[in-house]
Amino acid sequence: MRLAEAWRVASAALRANRLRSGLTMLGMIIGVAAVVVLVALGTGTKNEVESQVEGLGANLMFVVPGKVDFNSAPTASPLDNTDLNDVVRVVGDRDRVAVTLTSGETVRAGRNSAFTTVLGVMETTPKVFVRTVAAGSYLTRADVDTGRRVAVLGDGVARKLFGERSAVGQQISIAGVRFRVVGVFAPLGQSLGVDRDSEVHIPISTAQRLFATNRIDAFAIKAPDNDTIGTLGDRVVAELHKRHPDTEFSAVTQDQILGVLGDILGVLTTVLAAIAGISLLVGGVGVSNIMLVSVRERTKEIGLRKAVGAKPRDIGIQFLLEAVLLTTIGGILGAVLGVTASLVTAALSPVPATVTWWSLALAFGVSAGVGIIFGVVPAQRAGKLDPVVALRTE
Amino acid sequence: MTPAIEAIDVRRAYQLEGLEVQALRGVSFTIEPGAHVAVVGPSGSGKSTLMHLIGGLDRPTGGRLLIDGRDVAGLGPAELATLRNETIGFVFQSFHLLARTSAVDNVALPLVYRGLGAKARREKARAVLERVGLGHRLDHRPNQLSGGEQQRVAIARALVTDPAVLLADEPTGNLDTANGQAVLELLEQLNREAGVALVMVTHDREVAARARRRIHMRDGVIEQDESDAPETGDEIWERP
Numbered sequence: 001m002r003l004a005e006a007w008r009v010a011s012a013a014l015r016a017n018r019l020r021s022g023l024t025m026l027g028m029i030i031g032v033a034a035v036v037v038l039v040a041l042g043t044g045t046k047n048e049v050e051s052q053v054e055g056l057g058a059n060l061m062f063v064v065p066g067k068v069d070f071n072s073a074p075t076a077s078p079l080d081n082t083d084l085n086d087v088v089r090v091v092g093d094r095d096r097v098a099v100t101l102t103s104g105e106t107v108r109a110g111r112n113s114a115f116t117t118v119l120g121v122m123e124t125t126p127k128v129f130v131r132t133v134a135a136g137s138y139l140t141r142a143d144v145d146t147g148r149r150v151a152v153l154g155d156g157v158a159r160k161l162f163g164e165r166s167a168v169g170q171q172i173s174i175a176g177v178r179f180r181v182v183g184v185f186a187p188l189g190q191s192l193g194v195d196r197d198s199e200v201h202i203p204i205s206t207a208q209r210l211f212a213t214n215r216i217d218a219f220a221i222k223a224p225d226n227d228t229i230g231t232l233g234d235r236v237v238a239e240l241h242k243r244h245p246d247t248e249f250s251a252v253t254q255d256q257i258l259g260v261l262g263d264i265l266g267v268l269t270t271v272l273a274a275i276a277g278i279s280l281l282v283g284g285v286g287v288s289n290i291m292l293v294s295v296r297e298r299t300k301e302i303g304l305r306k307a308v309g310a311k312p313r314d315i316g317i318q319f320l321l322e323a324v325l326l327t328t329i330g331g332i333l334g335a336v337l338g339v340t341a342s343l344v345t346a347a348l349s350p351v352p353a354t355v356t357w358w359s360l361a362l363a364f365g366v367s368a369g370v371g372i373i374f375g376v377v378p379a380q381r382a383g384k385l386d387p388v389v390a391l392r393t394e
Numbered sequence: 395m396t397p398a399i400e401a402i403d404v405r406r407a408y409q410l411e412g413l414e415v416q417a418l419r420g421v422s423f424t425i426e427p428g429a430h431v432a433v434v435g436p437s438g439s440g441k442s443t444l445m446h447l448i449g450g451l452d453r454p455t456g457g458r459l460l461i462d463g464r465d466v467a468g469l470g471p472a473e474l475a476t477l478r479n480e481t482i483g484f485v486f487q488s489f490h491l492l493a494r495t496s497a498v499d500n501v502a503l504p505l506v507y508r509g510l511g512a513k514a515r516r517e518k519a520r521a522v523l524e525r526v527g528l529g530h531r532l533d534h535r536p537n538q539l540s541g542g543e544q545q546r547v548a549i550a551r552a553l554v555t556d557p558a559v560l561l562a563d564e565p566t567g568n569l570d571t572a573n574g575q576a577v578l579e580l581l582e583q584l585n586r587e588a589g590v591a592l593v594m595v596t597h598d599r600e601v602a603a604r605a606r607r608r609i610h611m612r613d614g615v616i617e618q619d620e621s622d623a624p625e626t627g628d629e630i631w632e633r634p
Contacts, residue, residue: 005506016494304490307451308551309479309507311472387451391490 006314010321013294021326024290027283028330028370029337032363034276036338039359041345042269044352049265053258057129059226060254061233063087063219063240065247078244080214087219090239091232098128098220101207107200109161109172116157116200118174120207128222136168136183139203143182147205151179155187156197174200177210221251229253273359277366284327284370291323291378295385302382303390316383323375324368331367335360396463398481398558398591399425399448405456406443417443419614420457427558428589430582432602435611442563444611445595449561450478462558479507483552483590485581487564489544491536491551497523498532501550508555522550526580542573549580553588560584562594566601578604 014021065077088094101120106113123139125131131138133152143150151172158167158181167181179202188196208214221236223229233251240249295302302315339355346353406418418440425431425448435441446452450461453474459466462481469477484490491500501519510518523529526546536544545565552560562581566574578601585592594605602608610618 002506002509005512009506012494300490301492304492305503305507306475307449307478307484307490308504309475309555311475311507313472314475314507388446391451391486 003317006317006321007325009318010325013298013318013322014325017294020290024286024326025330025333027286028280028327028367029283029334031276031280031283032331032334032367033338033341034279035273035363035366036335036355036359037341037345037353038272038276039269039362040338040342040353040355041351042265042272043356043359044342044346044354046262046265046269047354048352049261050258053254053261055130056254057222058254059223059229060128061221061223061229062252062257063221063233063236063249064217064252065244065249077215077217078247079216079219079240081208081216083240083243084216084219086239086243087221087236090235091221094122095124095127096222096224098122098125098222099204099216099218100220101204101211101213101215101217103207103211105175105200107157107161107172107174109170112161114157114160114198116154116198117194118200118202118207120204120211121201122204125201128220131188132186133183134186135166136181138183139201144203144205147203147209149177149179149206150182150202152183152185152201153181154185154197154199156195157200158184174202175210226255229255273362280363280366280370283330283367284374287323287327287371288374288378290326291319291375292381294322295319295378295382299385299390299393302385303387303393306385306387307391312383315385316379319379319382320372320375323378324371327367327371327374328364331364334367335363338363395427397424397460398427398429398462399423399593400460400463401447401457402459403457404444404447404454404459406440406447406452407455416614418447418454421614421616422457423609423616423619425559425591425593427591428585429591429593429607430585430605431591431593431607431609432605433593433595433609433611434597434599434602435617436597438613439611440614441595441611443614445561445563445593448559448593449482449484450474475507479504479555481558483555483557483560485545485548485552485560485562485565487567489536489541489548489568491544491547493536496533496535497528497539497547497550500536500547501554503551504555519550519554522554523547525553526550540573541569542576545569545573545577546580549577549584553584553590557590559591559593562592564596564598565594566596566598574601 065079084099088097091097099122103118105116105118107116121139122144123141126133126138134155138152139150151174153167161167161172162170167184170181172179172181185197190196204216221232223232233253237249237251305315342353342355345351402422403420404418404422405416405420408415408417421444433441433444447454447459448461450466453466461477464477466474466477492503498516498519501523502515505515505518520532523532526549528543528546528550531539531543539547560581565581566577569577581592582604584590594601596602607621609616
């Protein structure tokens with residue numbers, strides 16, 4: 001029998017039982033759509049996180065005390081201003097070094113208050129990170145050197161304290177100390193789960209005085225290019241280790257963070273795809289079940305076909321094609337549904353969803369494969385039917 | 395001339411729940427091309443088993459069976475299928491037409507397994523349907539046809555491959571008398587005109603009486619094998 005003929009017979013058989021074919025396909029449609037949607041969500045999240053990390057700035061490296069892994073608690077920082085001078089000397093350019101001293105504080109203006117992350121920083125911060133000031137200006141070197149009580153507010157803080165009014169020039173109080181607002185950041189939104197619009201930047205010197213410490217929590221260094229970032233990190237860590245022999249320091253590059261996050265989210269995506277794959281498998285079992293029913297129901301037809309000259313292989317191929325056709329059409333419809341659902345999700349909700357071609361190809365391949373795998377047993381059974389017994393069936 | 399069917403001490407045993415059942419206990423006969431034979435006998439006599447063997451649907455467990463000169467003993471399921479396609483035309487009591495399939499496609503079905511193209515199949519099927527008097531029913535489906543018409547479609551399907559043997563199993567069993575008569579006349583006419591051997595299994599005495607030869611089966615053996623007269627070409631012309 002010609003293959004084209006077998007296709008025709010298979011599709012006619014599916015059309016003859018529209019409701020049943022449709023319901024069987026539904027299993028495949030849901031399975032494939034689930035794979036496409038979940039992979040799209042996983043990939044979208046991964047892309048978003050990566051773009052957030054990349055959005056911090058280029059060629060960044062973070063130098064923190066302690067070992068960076070996921071098993072150790074954060075180490076209390078032994079770093080101080082002397083270390084800052086050393087780091088600046090090693091890097092060779094103050095503008096490439098940023099520092100932070102972080103504290104959660106309630107900030108007030110009149111009757112309004114906001115819980116914020118107060119960061120003691122240097123005037124170099126916008127040169128190291130991507131940070132845009134929307135109104136007013138950022139801190140100056142003079143602010144840092146003389147420890148002025150000036151602050152730059154995150155967009156969210158400015159809104160909470162002053163609403164639609166301009167915050168620049170207004171007075172606020174941080175931990176009971178009065179500050180003057182010199183600038184407001186452009187909105188940034190969430191980044192890696194942190195609301196970056198709730199930050200308040202003040203000079204590091206002012207922050208150290210305010211919190212009664214000499215501490216610096218971490219350095220961020222912007223390397224001139226991606227090639228020197230590793231050696232620069234090693235030199236900075238070695239320098240810090242000289243002054244603090246008992247403390248371990250880590251230089252983590254942006255690429256390493258991206259790598260770790262990418263790995264985690266990649267695993268997440270794979271797990272999601274695998275879970276969705278289970279529904280695809282269940283759909284496949286449904287196909288197999290329906291094909292077995294179909295073989296039984298059409299025993300007489302099989303007997304007749306055999307009587308007029310169908311070889312076991314002809315019958316087997318006919319039923320196998322039926323299963324493959326069922327799953328392939330289901331796969332295509334599922335892919336369409338999955339892509340649509342992903343696009344709608346991405347458009348109407350904050351959940352990022354990125355449709356990937358490999359998930360479509362995978363879902364399609366798997367559904368066709370499911371058709372073959374789960375179609376083989378019923379097809380073989382049909383092919384092996386004894387024509388005498390088959391014809392006798394009423 | 396090669397006999398259409400040649401059976402030499404053909405036996406067929408079945409295993410039924412560990413018990414061996416002898417359906418055929420050594421049957422020998424020859425059916426010449428163009429013969430008209432009725433196989434008669436009560437149920438359980440082995441006539442259905444014999445029918446399946448002659449039709450190449452089954453293989454004997456003993457003896458030798460040659461269909462159109464080919465020993466079926468050495469043939470696998472696929473080769474048997476080809477043999478059926480090329481030499482046997484089946485007509486069943488319950489027609490066995492494919493539902494939701496037009497008359498012409500039903501008739502063309504055996505040609506599908508010959509690898510014939512759709513156009514050639516349709517041409518051939520149409521010609522045969524016209525020959526059985528259903529040229530005006532080509533695209534009708536079985537449920538749009540009367541029982542007699544359905545059986546004629548089935549006969550056309552059996553004929554479309556130009557078989558050596560037309561094997562009819564109670565072809566009038568599901569038909570009323572008038573339609574039954576018409577179908578029998580059609581089968582006999584094809585037997586006369588096309589030279590195809592007609593082997594009919596029946597327990598209808600009247601139907602059997604119309605055949606030129608009757609093989610009576612009982613308990614798995616041939617009880618009686620009677621022929622009206624020598625089958626000569628002349629006699630065929632003299633028949634009413």
